[in-house]
Amino acid sequence: MIPQGPKLGNHPTRFRLEGTPVITVMLGSMVTALPVVVSSPVMPPFGLLLLLSWRLLRPELWQAWIALPLGLFDDIMSGQPLGSAMFLWTITLIVVDSTERQLYWRDYWQDWLLAAAAIIFCLSGGLLFARLTGGGGTMMLIAPQILWSILLYPFVARQCAWLDRWRIMA
Amino acid sequence: MARPPSRRPGQNRKAQYSLFASYVVAVTGALAGLLLIIIAMFDPTGFAVIRSAGAEITRPVSSGLKELVSGIGTVDERIAAFYKAGSQNVSLRRQVDINRTRLIEAAAIEQENVRLKKLLKLVDEEKDEVVAARLISSSSSSTRRLARLNAGRSQGAYPGMPVRAPEGLIGRIYTAGPNTSDVLLLTDSTNVVPVRRSTDNIAGISTGSDDGSLTVKSLTAGRNPFKPGDILVTSGTGGIYQPNIPVAIVVRIAGDDAVAVPLASPARVEMVMVQRPFEASLARPAGTATPGTPPPRTAPTVTTTAAPAPVEAAAPAPPPADNAASVAQ
Numbered sequence: 074m075i076p077q078g079p080k081l082g083n084h085p086t087r088f089r090l091e092g093t094p095v096i097t098v099m100l101g102s103m104v105t106a107l108p109v110v111v112s113s114p115v116m117p118p119f120g121l122l123l124l125l126s127w128r129l130l131r132p133e134l135w136q137a138w139i140a141l142p143l144g145l146f147d148d149i150m151s152g153q154p155l156g157s158a159m160f161l162w163t164i165t166l167i168v169v170d171s172t173e174r175q176l177y178w179r180d181y182w183q184d185w186l187l188a189a190a191a192i193i194f195c196l197s198g199g200l201l202f203a204r205l206t207g208g209g210g211t212m213m214l215i216a217p218q219i220l221w222s223i224l225l226y227p228f229v230a231r232q233c234a235w236l237d238r239w240r241i242m243a
Numbered sequence: 244m245a246r247p248p249s250r251r252p253g254q255n256r257k258a259q260y261s262l263f264a265s266y267v268v269a270v271t272g273a274l275a276g277l278l279l280i281i282i283a284m285f286d287p288t289g290f291a292v293i294r295s296a297g298a299e300i301t302r303p304v305s306s307g308l309k310e311l312v313s314g315i316g317t318v319d320e321r322i323a324a325f326y327k328a329g330s331q332n333v334s335l336r337r338q339v340d341i342n343r344t345r346l347i348e349a350a351a352i353e354q355e356n357v358r359l360k361k362l363l364k365l366v367d368e369e370k371d372e373v374v375a376a377r378l379i380s381s382s383s384s385s386t387r388r389l390a391r392l393n394a395g396r397s398q399g400a401y402p403g404m405p406v407r408a409p410e411g412l413i414g415r416i417y418t419a420g421p422n423t424s425d426v427l428l429l430t431d432s433t434n435v436v437p438v439r440r441s442t443d444n445i446a447g448i449s450t451g452s453d454d455g456s457l458t459v460k461s462l463t464a465g466r467n468p469f470k471p472g473d474i475l476v477t478s479g480t481g482g483i484y485q486p487n488i489p490v491a492i493v494v495r496i497a498g499d500d501a502v503a504v505p506l507a508s509p510a511r512v513e514m515v516m517v518q519r520p521f522e523a524s525l526a527r528p529a530g531t532a533t534p535g536t537p538p539p540r541t542a543p544t545v546t547t548t549a550a551p552a553p554v555e556a557a558a559p560a561p562p563p564a565d566n567a568a569s570v571a572q
Contacts, residue, residue, distance in 0.1 A: 106301035106380050108309035110390050110509045112430045112455035116383035136265040141272035149297035152382025152389045152425070155290045156279025163273040167266070203386045206283045209432025210386040210453040218384070 085241060093240045094127045094134060095143070097233070102147040114215055117222040120147045121195055124162060125188045125226070126233035128169060137166040157202040161195045184230070189223045196222065288402070288418050295420025298391055302423050305379035306393050371485065373399045373517040378413075378426070378509055388431035388453060390414070390509050392517070395422045400517045403483065408515045411489035411506035412436065412477060416517065426515075429490070429505050430455055438490050439478040440469070446478055449490060449503065457491050459501040469493050469501035485521045 102120030109116070124143060127134060140162035147158040169187060176183065196219050200210055282289060324331070376394035394400045396419050406413045406426050414434055417427040427434050430451040438459065439446045446462045447469070459475065461468055473493040479486025491503035 103301060105383050105385075106305045107383075108305050108379050109383055110378050110381040111383045112388065112428065112505075112509065113453065114382075114384060114386050118384045136262075137269035138265055138272060141269065141276075144276065146297075149294055150301070152294075152385040152387050154280050154283040154287070155293065156276035156283070159276030160273045160280070163269050163276070167269055167273075200386050202280050205280065207287045207433050208387045208453075209451075214454055215386060 089240060093236065094123075094131070095139075097236065098123045098127065098143050099146055102143070102150045105150050105152070114210075114218050117218065117225050118147075118151075118192075118196065119229070120150075121158075121162065121192065122188075122222065122226055122229040123233065125165075125169075125191055126230040128166060129184045129187065130230065130233055130237060132173060135166075137163060137170055140166045153199055154202050154206040157199055158195070160202075161198045165191045165195060181227075185223075185226060188226045188230075192222045192226070193219055291418035291420070291425075294425070295395070295418060295423060298420055298423040298425070302379065302391075302393065305391065306377065309377055309379045309393075371519045371521075373404060373519060375514050375516050376400075378512065378515060379423075381428075381509070386453060388428040388434075388451065389417060389425045390428055392416070392424045392426050392515070393422075394517065395420045395424045397421050398517075400424050403520055405484045405488075405518045405520065406515050407488050407518060408507040408512035410508075410512065411491070412484065413507055413509055413512070413515050415483060428509055429457060436484060436490060437478045437480040438475040441474040441476045441489075445469070446480070447475065447501075449475065452502075455504070456494075457503045457505060458497075459491070459493065459503050460499070461501070467496055467499055467501065469496065471495060473501075474506075475503060479521060483520050485518060 098120055101118075101123040104116060104119045120143070124140065141159055144158035144160070144162040145155070147153075147162070148155045151158070169191065172187060173179075196215050197212065200212070200215050203210065279290070374394050376392050376398070378390045379393045381390040382388065390413075392400065392406065400416055400419055402416050402419050402424075404416045406415060412429060414426045414428040414431070417425045419425075428451070429436065429449070430453060432451045432453050434451050436449045437446065438449045445468050447459045448462065449457045449459045452458050459469060471493050475490045475493065477484040477486055477488045477490055489506045491505045493501045493503045495502040
């Protein structure tokens with residue numbers, strides 16, 4: 074379903090323009106509040122997937138520091154040690170910024186590759202931090218989670234694009 | 244697609260500064276995140292207040308949805324049960340007849356047990372159950388194995404208290420907020436439980452493997468005494484967990500270790516019970532018990548409480564259990 078076009082003379086509100094991406098990422102982080110009790114890490118990190126989708130879809134939308142509050146919120150929700158997503162997400166956005174400067178052409182496959190690298194970095198970094206603060210686990214444990222997070226990225230990016238149309242149309 | 248418009252502002256000095264400032268903020272924030280993790284390395288539950296505030300906010304959503312979807316995890320089981328209802332009914336009825344006689348026998352044994360305990364001047368703690376609650380969500384995207392419980396300090400659930408379901412042990416409370424608490428599941432690799440085989444006194448130590456199974460190390464010298472099908476129960480050594488709570492069933496032998504699967508699956512249990520830490524009333528007041536530091540061991544009491552269990556009436560007494568304690572600590 075494609076959202077209706079803008080009505081003449083209407084502008085979307087500021088809240089809708091700037092709040093929508095932030096709220097969707099926070100809702101993605103809150104997926105862990107669903108009543109699913111699992112005994113291994115199987116849930117894809119929806120907060121991270123949405124953050125990457127918005128960042129790659131709309132490079133001008135956010136500066137790198139936006140990952141600090143969003144990462145903090147994700148840490149509160151996810152059960153990771155506090156500061157883990159704060160650090161990993163911010164580094165990811167800074168690296169995405171600098172990579173974008175190097176690339177001249179951008180296409181779908183590059184976005185996916187970039188997102189895949191970011192997902193691998195954030196999930197294995199999260200594992201490292203969980204191990205440092207008393208947890209355990211091996212790379213084999215999070216390999217399935219990494220795999221289907223990467224496979225899920227195009228779908229999430231698509232939903233973001235759909236939501237983006239609604240966002241900028243009044 | 245050509246690359247998106249560059250972020251690098253041209254000659255505008257003010258825009259250049261503000262872009263630079265944004266990176267300074269980002270890097271500083273990332274370093275602050277690292278600092279938080281370093282603090283958490285020394286005090287893993289230090290920021291529990293912040294997290295439990297988040298848990299309080301999402302509690303209504305989680306517990307509300309839990310009411311709606313409590314059956315989802317067991318759909319396959321229900322379909323299978325419906326399919327074989329007839330034959331199952333007959334076999335269950337036979338089972339009930341057999342069990343009835345066993346129950347009568349058990350009641351007699353229980354009475355005898357009470358009488359013998361009186362002779363020994365032993366008194367079991369009457370109420371060791373604090374509260375019954377539901378598991379409402381879990382850290383499903385993280386490698387830590389924490390489940391969120393719909394009860395907290397105001398219901399009497401404090402860190403260190405064991406949590407069990409009717410089917411078996413679930414774990415112990417890691418951090419507690421006002422109305423929610425996080426339960427460290429059995430399958431987390433930091434959760435160590437002293438166990439013994441239900442049929443005899445072979446002691447072991449169960450550690451989570453983070454992937455839904457447990458690794459059980461035997462404490463006896465020589466070759467691995469466990470074999471697939473063995474039921475493990477808590478031994479009560481080292482405090483925290485009451486003795487004789489079912490824990491896991493051994494499914495596989497891997498070298499010197501045994502791989503076991505918990506008997507109570509946190510995804511399926513309806514209600515769980517928070518219990519008082521075992522022997523905590525002797526060791527320290529409930530509530531001040533911190534996770535990771537079991538209350539001091541009181542060896543004579545542990546062994547005498549473990550002894551009346553019917554299954555080990557003829558079993559040799561406690562040297563292995565004593566052994567377990569020294570390794571656990």
